Amino acid sequence: MSLQDGPSAGGWKPAVSAALRGALDLVFPPRALDDGPAPLSGGYSADAWSRISFLDDPVCDGCGTPFEFDLGPGSVCPACAAGPRAFSRARAACLYDEASSPGILQLKHADRLDLAPLFARWISRAARELIAEADAIVPVPMHRWRLMARRYNQAAEIARPLARLSGKPYLADALRRTRATPSQAGKSGSGRRRNVAGAFVVPDRLAGQVAGRSILLIDDVLTTGATAEGCARALLAAGATRVDVAVVARVKEAAN
DSSP states (O other): OOTTTOTTTTSHHHHHHHHHHHHHHHHSOOOOTTSOSSOSBTTBOHHHHHHSOBOOSSBOTTTOOBOSSOOOTTOOOHHHHHSOOSSSOEEEEEEOSTTTHHHHHHHHHSOOGGGHHHHHHHHHHHTHHHHHHOSEEEEOOOOHHHHHHHSSOHHHHHHHHHHHHHTOOBOTTSSEEOSOOOOOTTOOHHHHHHHHTTOEEOOGGGHHHHTTOEEEEEEEEESSSHHHHHHHHHHHHTTOSEEEEEEEEEOSSOOO
16 A cells, blocks of 8 residues: 555555445435536536536647647747746646536545546546656655545546556655645745745655656646646656656646
């Protein structure tokens, strides 16, 4: 059992929870996350599916922000052109908005671990090129105190089935969050960067798993990229050749 998978992962609890949820679903069919008709898959009704803004090309080759027009291969947005990031590329399955956020928040705060494999499939489509070029998959870590309170890391819950789908090695504990940073919610881009500065490290005993490899970093939501940037810097410092990022959803326009 890995640290980032949390106390409930890798043991009897997920299997029992899945069995209980399956039994309850037979008696009480699951309701859609949007309170609509019975869901087609993963808690989303047909109407909810139609309202999710899934992202396809054209997108910025750097951060994955959607473009209105195809600007050609390798095109980047002004923010990426203004200065290089520690991570090479980022991709998101959809926009983070009122249609997609309920499911992501249910996974994050309401023990809806059954949604994680669905989100992994979304990422497998949106980030297929990044996955193909990756040598290993790593989740954004959660500090141990927050992990104990929440009991699981939602990024790890998504990264694990994604690794199984892609056949890539899953490095659950390659990154460690060394301090319990306050929530990023409500902070500006610069405030988010200061909040997570120096907060991530690759443990010395695991540096060999990272060195010389291309890493795909997994998280639930990309806002300004500050957390992904901090994680990428730690992975590169440990010898990773490059770091790409894949998330379930991203805000349409990152804050500065």
